Amino acid sequence: MSDAHAAAGALAARALLWIVLAGAGAMLATAVLSLPEDGLGLADETLADLGRTGVEHPVTAVLMNYRAYDTLLEMAVLFLALVGVWSMAEARPRPTAPPGLVLQFLTQLLVPFLILFAGYLLWAGAHEPGGAFQAGAVLAAAGVLVTLSGAQLPSVPRALHRSLLLLGLVTFAAAGVAVQLGGGAFLEFPPSAAKALILAIEAAAGISIGLGLVAIFEGGRPSEPESAPR
């Protein structure tokens, strides 16, 4: 009896939900249909000021110059994701069984190319599609492959590993502050030095992104914490 009531109630709730959703959808559809065909945008301004950015590709200009601050915060988000994953658990132990022949071969074949490709993407970002995030992703792919194949990554001290994970964020922020101390605005890269600065930041960011993604892939912080703080 009460079950029937509960079921009826749930049904009514669900129906109500659908009605609300349908209403919201209809509203959105109306809104989108009412949009002007040629939406306004910032494409013209972006191109007009490209000369002062130090890069030639508009997307990179937006990412690293016009809206570099957003990118800085995105670096923070990535760092945060890593800290979040590390805070939850320790990493799974690596597979110890020897990988299949195919995987091993592919890894040996691909990883050097992936690293090279990452470097190219980084460099290319100034005038073609590319940049730190793409490079970092490719780098991470290499790391993941190595991890999966069970090969030992070169062992680095923990502190160094963590510093490398922070490298991108710190370099980015430090560059932003440095130019401000030099008399400009925060993250105002002077056109003369912009290219070099951006490249340095992208390189640092690429390394951090790559390592960060691998670390996240491992699913937790490195096991056996070095002497817990007291």
Added chain:
Amino acid sequence: MTGADGTPLIVAALLLPLAGAAIAFAMPRTTRWVGIATAVVLLAVVVMLCGAVGAGGELSHAVGGWGAPLGIALRVDGLSAAMLLTTAAVSLAVAAYGRSYFRDESAGPAGFTPLSMLLIAGLNALFVSGDLFNVYVTLEVLGLSAAALVARAGTPEALTGAMRYLLVTVAASLVYLLGVALLYHLTGTLDIRLVGARLESGAAAWSAVGLIGAAMLLKSAVFPLHFWLPPAHANAPAPVSALLSALVVKASLYVLLRVWLDVLPAARADFGAVVGALGCAAVLWGSTQALRQDQLKLLVAYSTVAQVGYLFIPFAFTSAAAAGTAWRGAVYLVLCHALAKTAMFMSVGNIQLFGGDRIGELDRVVQRLPLTMAAFAVAGITVAGLPPSGGFVAKWLILEAAVQEGRWFVSAVVLVGGLLASIYVFRVIGPAFTKGAQPRQPRRVPNAMEWVAFAVALATVLLGFFGMPLLELIDAGAPFGNALEPER
């Protein structure tokens, strides 16, 4: 006005918590000191920033030297300054408390300090942002760090609560982003002021503002969208609950306020009444739910649902003078409630550490923790809006506005909400005066944890006496000025 003086302060407020998080991450050994040191410096910076804003009005800074529409503008007016001050004060208290609370945590480089510092960084970035997309990025920082912090408790309930919270907050962020996309298409800019200047009323504009509004109501847990809050806030570790209740739910209020004040003031006329009514409902619903809880922490969490309701009531006011008064009160309540809830969650944390968090068995606990109980009681005065406390000042302003506009129902809700709050606070205080059996073998509560809770609670009482400078600060740069005229 480009304040050459204040600009480094704005950037410092942004980067300090990031630096703190980075140091705590890179050198886990320092974690017990980094948090508190960062918080102290941050508070000093924010106080100076408030001084600059109070003296010179709004500060703004074009990041990268581009300025709107191409670049991102940072703006700090009185409203932002008050939010920054709240954040800095709470983060200092939580850092001091967390040092003891998380003394034995084993997460190494990824403990409470870096996560909470990232949360603070996200909040600060939000409160100085003048750009709609940048706001989205800060909301992501907030949501992720808050969810990770909730999960730190490690219990299945906490993980469920964290997951639910994460889904809610990400969904809300996406809805917000959809609204922003519409606005960008309509106006060709993301700068809040410019969008406001270029936006014309229409179906799309209304949808955009409506989407943003709905997203923020969900993030602020405004009744009836509060379902996710109690499990998340009640199962998180105490300092995390403090951060969430004190700061995170108010971040979305801030966004909504900015959008409605600066982007589409006309929205207030139509949506305002609805949101105000939801605020009233939240006050009543949250308070009655708090009355019915048996678990102490759930009581405090439902109290947050109720108090957040007060913050949304001013949307209902239409006349310039009343809305201004009410907003001043609501923003002041943000500060007072933040401190009061911090103190309350810390007290509850102490009680839990001591052993037991059922209201029924409190009489066996609280006898031994007089200072903790005092902290809860004093904070309760602010939550109930009784004088002498900052909460009274805030609710007086809201009440004054309600009377001024002749909104008797709102006045009644404010008064009844206060009465209900005093009842649920006294449900907790009452057992402090009865003689219970000797508690089971208690665990020692570090002195620092008791004193920090008490000091924060005391601050809420002082805010009842020395509120004028802060109320004047909130008005700096007239954050509520342009919305108060019927036409822009």
Added chain:
Amino acid sequence: MNATFLLPVLILLSSLVPGMIIFFLPEEWRTARTALNLFGAVLKVLLVGLVALGIASGEAYETRLPLVPGVDLALVIDPLAILLSVLSAVLWLVTTIYAVGYLEGSPDRSRFFGFFSICVTATVGVAMAGNLVTFLLFYELLTLSTYPLVVHRGTEVARRAGRAYLFYTLTGGVLLLAGIAWLYGIAGTLEFAPRGFLSELPADVHPELTAIFVLLIAGVGVKAALVPLHGWLPQAMVAPAPVSALLHAVAVVKAGAFGIVRIVQNVYGVEFSEELGVAGPLAAVASVTIVYGSLRALQQNDLKRRLAFSTVSQVSYIALGVAIAGPIASIGGLVHLVHQGIMKITLFFCAGNFAETLGVHKVDEMRGVGRRMPWTTGAFTVAACGMIGLPPLAGFVSKWYLGLGAAAVGDSWVILILIVSGLLNAGYFLPILYIAWFEAPPEPAEQTPRSGGRLETSWQLLLPPVATAALTLIVGLFAAAPWSPLRWVQLVASLGFAE
């Protein structure tokens, strides 16, 4: 920053700071706690005395701190404020001595004295409040600080009493807040003025003003225990004797009565209340309370409950006095503020002594206590006779002026009330006196739990009631002296009327 600015704050701090320190004193530090208490109490008496002298010679004392735009925290000392301040300062000193003796050896004394001090701070704050918001602030602080005192014993009964107390007073506080906010919306100011600040408002807001009056009086009427808002008072009797003494004589009940005086005199103005037609109903409610309280007191066998209902009745004389709306009646009401305090505190001290020394709680157990505790019973007798209104004691002066005042404005029904109530007072006090003095004690007299050596009980318990009983006599006998409460009240009352 001169003395006139600083003194009101110092008066508050003289009890607040010792109270705050006492909270953190370890339970065993008895001497330090007592010394601190007495230091604060004596300091407060001296400061209040200094201010009273200053007021008498025309000084003005005022301290302001803006709270929100348009509303200040205002401490303004006028002659009326002095009345309650002096009363609380003096009686706090006496009660402190009493409480130290009374609580000898019991647990949680640091907590007790801490809240005790805050409670007095709040009372003096109520006295010095210069506007309604400041009044509300201290009024609520009083509520919050007395709750721990009421539930101090920690028993189930005490908890229930505490709950009832909080429910009543917090609800009262909400009504008061509602009234104040509404009034602020209409009048735009809340500052007390000698003859009210509402009479200039246009006539079309008069209905609203009437409604606000009801809210405000209901708000303070809870503490003043106006019928039907008095339910908490008899329950609160579970509190330790010094708390009851303070609650009934100076702190809670008096704050409520004082609030009525402030609202009638300094918010609405006596004449405007009359014009608005709200004074008459108030007088009627006060009269009902007077008679009802006395009738209930007659039925009580528990001594403290009887005294509690007596308070319900007696405090309404104050409300009655100001509601009659004539200068002479006001004198009667206001002077009763002081007189009732002195007499009622004596009675509660004595009741506490009987309970502590002899274990006597009920009226019919009091047979022969006069022989075993002559001093205490003597003090009780003086105060009881004063309550009845026998000349030349304090109560007589109050009732005389009430009667004269009522006659002067032609409200002769009030005189009837006074007579009925006097008879009822006699009806519930005289039997106690008879039982105490003339009936033989039960045999054998039990060993007294607390012996003061040669004295009938410890000196800390004996001195306070004897002193306040002597005061009852003195303020009655020397009512015409230039320093008497009556003279002061005449000054206060003269401010509230045009001529």
